[in-house]
Amino acid sequence: MPKTVTACVLLIGDEILSGRTRDSNLAYIANHLNKIGIQVREARVIPDVEETIVAVINEVRARYDYVFTTGGIGPTHDDITADAVAKAFGVPIGHHPEAVKILGDHYKATGGEFTAARMRMARLPEGATMIENPLSKAPGFQIGNVFVMAGVPMVMQVMLDSLTGRLEGGATMQSRTVTGQIGEGTIAEKLGELQAKHPDVGIGSYPYYRGRTFGTSIVMRATDSTELERVAAEVAALMREFGVEPQTGEPA
Structure with a gap:
């Protein structure tokens, strides 16, 4: 590794x-x-x-x-x-x-x-x-x-x-972003549980506003791409639990 x-x-x-x-x-x-x-x-x-x-x-x-x-x-x-x-x-x-x-x-x-x-x-x-x-x-x-x-x-x-x-490099930090029209306060507790479950993946929550719409982008960062994809999938599933269809990447 x-x-x-x-x-x-x-x-x-x-x-x-x-x-x-x-x-x-x-x-x-x-x-x-x-x-x-x-x-x-x-x-x-x-x-x-x-x-x-x-x-x-x-x-x-x-x-x-x-x-x-x-x-x-x-x-x-x-x-x-x-x-x-x-x-x-x-x-x-x-x-x-x-x-x-x-x-x-x-x-x-x-x-x-x-x-x-x-x-x-x-x-x-x-x-x-x-x-x-x-x-x-x-x-x-x-x-x-x-x-x-x-x-x-x-x-x-x-x-x-x-x-x-x-310069001698090492493990490259990778990132994935999952975005949905949901307030970060709505998913904050579940997101905290997810972070505790995956300590090797950094999970950040970033609210955004586009005119009259608002939502949250969840950015995940890790050196292990397999673990990163797993967490991204779990974040997407979490949004769906709240009735929000997630999208990959930053908000349009």
Whole structure:
């Protein structure tokens, strides 16, 4: 039976906490990782505060197989993620020769000035390996089981895509959805009994409203497809007990 491989996602940035920037990275990361058998078990949004980043990195890297961070590796004074990660691992940080060359060649080719601020993006913690960035060239990096990526969604996505060969997946989480025009309060008790009967399958209840109609989608998640199908069938049968004809998938 495939092993379970877990991950935590850290979204770093005051702009997310303030509401100025709406995050889209978490959904992409979770979907991407699930496809290769890595289950995101936790996600946090934390500020650009060094001691917070250090403490949280050290906490979650000990708890999960992988940690993925986004944000805070740009050229400005408030881009402190790389420094904080280096501090968390207890190693110095400095200019990585290959990163300096990549960025230098990029700015030479594009006519931009390779300023001291931009040089900051070539700094990696000692012992880290680069994560390729085909778009803007400034690399992310991996140190231990921590992968540090950009906050800009397009850049983060190409960085994550380039990591597939480095990541070891395990059991892939699968899901099934059964929907019916029934209030979740009506089936809540029976649904709780069903969950107790099948502890290895996560069962979630999600009400919806479509104009004057309402109903509930029951989403089941598990790594065992046989058990998942069994529970989905039982949920459908439960709805029929209440006189509701279920449908597979999300509400129309």
